[in-house]
Amino acid sequence: MLRLDQATYDAIVAHAKRDHPDEACGIVAGPEGSDAATRHVPMINAAGSPTFYEFDSSELLALYKEMWAKDEEPVVIYHSHTATEAYPSRTDIGLANEPGAHYVLVSTREHGNSDGPVEFRSYRIIDGDVTEEPVEVVEQLTESA
Template sequence: MLTIDQATYDAIVAHAKRDHPVEACGIVAGPEGSDRAERVIEMVNAAGSPTFYEFDSTELLELYKELWDRDEEPVVVYHSHTATEAYPSVTDINLASEPGAHYVLVSTREHGNNEGPVEFRSYRIIDGAVTEEEVSVVPSLTRSES
């Protein structure tokens, strides 16, 4: 199960809506080994595409250096789908390289960047196997929710 606080949920949804019709992408970092999604890091979709996302390689390298220095790791890897459901595509599955991460997909297909609900789902993707998991949005994270 992915447990995130309301502010993190809101930040991911806001990023997805703001970038629509281009797919948004980013990472939520947390302390190594904690499974605590604490720090939203919006990334640039280097592909600039409504159907595909790609992290900028230079930006990603700098991010991993920063995570290493802060003893953090990617707890959540997120991106949006602008015209399809929030389910990993074959490309998404093939690019999933963080076996410990939660892969969050936000579909903005219904309302785009306008007011209205989004589809927000989380998955574990390990060796090509996709498993959907429950998402629990809490007011704030406590030590017992790590």
């Protein structure tokens, strides 16, 4: 199960809506080994595409160096789909190389960057095997939550 605080959930959704009609992408980092998604980092979609996302390699390298220095890891890796459901494409599955991460997809296909709900789903992707998991949004993360 993926557990997110409301502020992080809202920030991911806002990023997906803001970048629509292009796909948005980003990471939520957390303390190594904790599975606590605590630090939202919106990234640039270097592809600038409505059908594909690509992390900017220099931005991603800088983020990984920062995470290593802070004993963090990517807890959530997210991107948006602008015209299709929030389910990993074959390309998304091929790019999933963090077996411990939650892969979040946000579909903005229904309302774009206008007000209205989005489809927000999380998956574990390990060796090409996709498993959907529940998402729980809480007011704020605590040690026991």
